[in-house]
Amino acid sequence: xxxxxxxxxxxxxxxxxxxxxxxxxxxxxxxxxxxxxxxxxxxxxxxxxxxxxxxxxxxxxxxxxxxxxxxxxxxxxxxxxxxxxxxxxxxxxxxxxxxxxxxxxxxxxxxxxxxxxxxxxxxxxxxxxxxxxxxxxxxxxxxxxxxxxxxxxxxxxxxxxxxxxxxxxxxxxxxxxxxxxxxxxxxxxxxxxxxxxxxxxxxxxxxxxxxxxxxxxxxxxxxxxxxxxxxxxxxxxxxxxxxxxxxxxxxxxxxxxxxxxxxxxxxxxxxxxxxxxxxxxxxxxxxxxxxxxxxxxxxxxxxxxxxxxxxxxxxxxxxxxxxxxxxxxxxxxxxxxxxxxxxxxxxxxxxxxxxxxxxxxxxxxxxxxxxxxxxxxxxxxxxxxxxxxxxxxxxxxxxxxxxxxxxxxxxxxxxxxxxxxxxxxxxxxxxxxxxxxxxxxxxxxxxxxxxxxxxxxxxxxxxxxxxx
Amino acid sequence: xxxxxxxxxxxxxxxxxxxxxxxxxxxxxxxxxxxxxxxxxxxxxxxxxxxxxxxxxxxxxxxxxxxxxxxxxxxxxxxxxxxxxxxxxxxxxxxxxxxxxxxxxxxxxxxxxxxxxxxxxxxxxxxxxxxxxxxxxxxxxxxxxxxxxxxx
Ligand code: HEM
Numbered sequence: 001x002x003x004x005x006x007x008x009x010x011x012x013x014x015x016x017x018x019x020x021x022x023x024x025x026x027x028x029x030x031x032x033x034x035x036x037x038x039x040x041x042x043x044x045x046x047x048x049x050x051x052x053x054x055x056x057x058x059x060x061x062x063x064x065x066x067x068x069x070x071x072x073x074x075x076x077x078x079x080x081x082x083x084x085x086x087x088x089x090x091x092x093x094x095x096x097x098x099x100x101x102x103x104x105x106x107x108x109x110x111x112x113x114x115x116x117x118x119x120x121x122x123x124x125x126x127x128x129x130x131x132x133x134x135x136x137x138x139x140x141x142x143x144x145x146x147x148x149x150x151x152x153x154x155x156x157x158x159x160x161x162x163x164x165x166x167x168x169x170x171x172x173x174x175x176x177x178x179x180x181x182x183x184x185x186x187x188x189x190x191x192x193x194x195x196x197x198x199x200x201x202x203x204x205x206x207x208x209x210x211x212x213x214x215x216x217x218x219x220x221x222x223x224x225x226x227x228x229x230x231x232x233x234x235x236x237x238x239x240x241x242x243x244x245x246x247x248x249x250x251x252x253x254x255x256x257x258x259x260x261x262x263x264x265x266x267x268x269x270x271x272x273x274x275x276x277x278x279x280x281x282x283x284x285x286x287x288x289x290x291x292x293x294x295x296x297x298x299x300x301x302x303x304x305x306x307x308x309x310x311x312x313x314x315x316x317x318x319x320x321x322x323x324x325x326x327x328x329x330x331x332x333x334x335x336x337x338x339x340x341x342x343x344x345x346x347x348x349x350x351x352x353x354x355x356x357x358x359x360x361x362x363x364x365x366x367x368x369x370x371x372x373x374x375x376x377x378x379x380x381x382x383x384x385x386x387x388x389x390x391x392x393x394x395x396x397x398x399x400x401x402x403x404x405x406x407x408x409x410x411x412x413x414x415x416x417x418x419x420x421x422x423x424x425x426x427x428x429x430x431x432x433x434x435x436x437x438x439x440x441x442x443x444x445x446x447x448x449x450x451x452x453x454x455x456x457x458x459x460x461x462x463x464x465x466x467x468x
Numbered sequence: 469x470x471x472x473x474x475x476x477x478x479x480x481x482x483x484x485x486x487x488x489x490x491x492x493x494x495x496x497x498x499x500x501x502x503x504x505x506x507x508x509x510x511x512x513x514x515x516x517x518x519x520x521x522x523x524x525x526x527x528x529x530x531x532x533x534x535x536x537x538x539x540x541x542x543x544x545x546x547x548x549x550x551x552x553x554x555x556x557x558x559x560x561x562x563x564x565x566x567x568x569x570x571x572x573x574x575x576x577x578x579x580x581x582x583x584x585x586x587x588x589x590x591x592x593x594x595x596x597x598x599x600x601x602x603x604x605x606x607x608x609x610x611x612x613x614x615x616x617x618x619x620x
Contacts, residue, residue, distance in 0.1 A: 094595075224565065336547075
């Protein structure tokens, strides 16, 4: 059983704080870094209780950050830790900006060379602090205090001047709608924190999918070997911190230009909504296509209990729809992936926020907008990287082979069309043998991705405890 | 994109290990080979596979398969755990627990010999560097595509 009180709140539950920011730092010497953290880690929001008033802090570290803080400790040997943490966390070649970037879809305009506005590299990040705020004044005060403390202790902020706050920052949209107009925050894995398989609901997700420290053969999380590093890591999660630009003008233009193709099937009024829904797998107000394939119900129906088993060819929800790729539910994976994922497709906990001004219409205003996604999981390669790969190349389930060039098809919303082998047509099957095919455009761009570790409360305290 | 696995392990030269090698040879046709074949056949991602012993000094697991190393190393490990355990036990495996995906990944990365030459299809190795050369008579057509064309 996982003690939720040992988890950082951002993993344990969603929060309603309206304003959010992520500050990125590079440590100087270990002493300064530790003093800085000693000041702020006691403010960490922990456990599954409701939001407290005031800023809610969450801390995430790269391997370099952990190694700096732990170096010289006799109980936690850094060289051992490097061997025991997952290779995707410790080996720069296996990092999102390493040699494997292209297989994750990070190429062309999304290539790591242009990330973080060109100001720093993912590997420069030692620490990320995610903070939730109640008011703009509170945010301004808090950011100023954290920055003053960092400067005084030789902890350098990796700032992003193009942002109003000098850091990734945004808000939880009041109506839950992201820039393309889709409602978010509907699905979340129902994690079995009790770790009681016999009593589990059918949709429950093993806690080992989210936290490390309890490896078994189905979920062989790293550190795998019992010992001090496994103890240190226990109840921590990895996080894929992802800055994604959304090209709203291109998206709106695409819907408008393609509406005439959709109109014969749904009528002109619904044509744009229908294309948007087919790309996501949900109508933009949130109701799933699997339950409402023909038209959106007048009020959003957010019951998430649906599958794709009765829709193998995607007549209700196309195979290329975003939510069908990132969580294919009961749709069978291909054999090799069934062996990799004996308990079902990889899942992640999604936290994040929207940033940038709203845009109507198909004329771009040159402003930056999108989402800052924080995806939490226990295995980097088997969960986060796998979902990224499947969005980029849908060869993960046999059903895709029935689509034209289906092994190279992509997520209708997030696919990176610049890959020369990418299939850029999106096939939307209709009842019978008919289908409509859309020529897809580029709608999103990765502007920075880093894989970090969100330690347990106990581990946070270990990190700031006096040496040895 | 088709990738080559040239897993090459030096065989320990003690009597016990060499006896294990003789045993592996003896049971290969009836026990090992069908188990590997069953997993690979269902996977539809492997073109060819074989296991080679050179002068009792090296054992090689050689395959041509689709997809990236990161994506399918876990499939091979999980599907063939006892067989890898058997083969790896012939080599110096200090620190390797075959049930540990991380250790298995590092071990197979370290022992995957690069083919000579330079890939002409953009294929990259486990660290993202350009792979060695791999000739394909059918331009890297996938196993799934070939099987589909054969009506299988
Ligand atoms: C700008 C890019 C993106 C947008 C606009 C977007 C939007 C959405 C929306 C609206 C939903 C449905 C809401 C819900 O079910 O709660 C969703 C679901 C989801 N997205 Fe994304 N997303 C984006 C990128 C990504 C990326 C990069 C990942 C990969 C890690 C991802 C993973 C997921 C997952 C796992 C779900 C839940 C699906 C389910 O369980 O049914 N998304 N996304």
